[in-house]
Amino acid sequence: MAFVETAPVLLPLSVWQRLKKRKLALFGMTLIFLTLFGAICAPYLTPYGPNDQMFDGLTLQGAPMAPGAQFALGTDLLGRDLLTRILYGARTSLIIGLVANGVALIIGTFVGVTAGYFGGFWGSVLMRFTDLMMAFPALLLAICLAAIFQPSLWIVALVIATVNWVQTARVLYAETASLSEREFIAAERTLGASNIRILFRHILPHLTPTIIVWGTLGISTTVLLEATLSFLGVGVQPPTPSWGNIIFENQTYFQAAPWLVFFPGVAIVTLALAFNLVGDALRDVLDPTQRGRG
């Protein structure tokens, strides 16, 4: 078959070879793996349930218990084990991170690639709409959306996706627009290739590195936005544990029981940091134009 491979060779193995030489990337991947492990194995890692209100979970005065032998990270103001809630909360963060970011990535790719490849009237309509979304104060928009639909886990994921696709769309638009003017695309078109074939065989493979990088970095943005919405009380609703709503529920107590803010806070920062580290390393490894920055 006389077929010229034009897409960049993107062997997963060679990416891995280069990635594993970077200490920060390895550190990030370890953190992601640990979070994943904690989320999946939560029932085996802790003897308590996430909503169990322990009769010995509060002090005699009814205050939360400090971290100690029985409750490693202490208890919250309802006498529930904080470690258990954080472990189960990891499920919330990961599900939202993957679902919301996946949906945002699909919308962003669709908008960016369509506008960049076809251009014309609808292309500029799509990009003007993207500009419009850029001007929206994202958090206010997310709060309004979350208030309109009764926030469940999936609604929160969709709300986050609705405000988070914009960056991806803009980046992919620029890349697609410049790709479409390259000679090999013109050549392919002269040979009579259909738009679908060009898009899927030539444009998308070239965009894969960018999509992977933005996809990874986007998870971290998503995790942070979920935490913020839940902290404001319009995200994932209690009793479903989420790192943001653990802090929301307990913040009135934080002067007396700072661990109730500290541990879930550390969990959020850790997961967001992990995806940022891996995403940044992926950008260095995958994107040749960025190489040699430092």
Add this chain to the structure above:
Amino acid sequence: MFAFVVKRLIQSVFILLGVSFITFALLYLLPADPVRQIAGRSATAETVANIRAQLGLDKPFIVQYARYFGNLVQGDLGRSYLQKTEVSTLIASRLPASLLLMLGAIVCELVLGITMGVVAALRRGTVTDNSLMMASFIGVSAPQFVVGLLMLYVFAVQLRWFPIGGYGTFAHMVLPSITLGILGSGWYSRMMRSSMIDVLRQDFIRTARAKGLGRMRVLMRHALPNAVLPIIAMIGIDVGIFMGGIVVVESVFGWPGIGQLAWQAIQRVDIPIIMGVTLVSACAIVIGNLVADIASLFADPRIKVR
């Protein structure tokens, strides 16, 4: 250049129109009924209907939007449902506090970000560089409410260096400004580092050293201004990040700005205030982006106007 600015201004007007329409539509779809909020729980159906008619909320959506838009063009943002005050008055009274907070955040971003970036670039590849870049990564990965609450605990509750919340003196400003600025300082330190590394590679730096200037002088007079300019030019873009951030930061620190105004209005379904703050924020974001684009043209004349 002039044509570019005019074109962008016209585009901005359409963007703001779009924002006003979408926000209005979203708030129209809100399941919570603002009239119930005003009338109270014990109001009769008749009172509710009266208030609804009085506010024009019984009209179809398009009529309501047309009326809002008509007032908006005349600079009238409407009246708050619950506070019985003009929305523009409410926003005007809260805006200075928010702007002050953002100014503090910008100062914090630039001081922290530029210092970290320059030091990392000069110590490139060392432990200092790696720790600074790790710190900047943590900065961009930390949600503002966590940073805010932890800073409150350490510096206000335990050490008592700063007041626990409120507004008024310089001491009140420190913690909220840092909280709002930490995210940006993370980005700025990374950009500053790579910008500085680029500049230090340039020929004119070598020339300056070769003609016998001291290291410090080359750094301060030749390298720094060139490396810092593209970064300063981007401050306008931060407005977008700030507009989200102030909702959280102002609620953590009890800072009386438009973020709190919006957040309280959302909880009470006070639609005119939500509309007003969203529009003012969108306006600020659009202007910020425009200023950033124009500033980058001056900072780097190689960028061409498209």
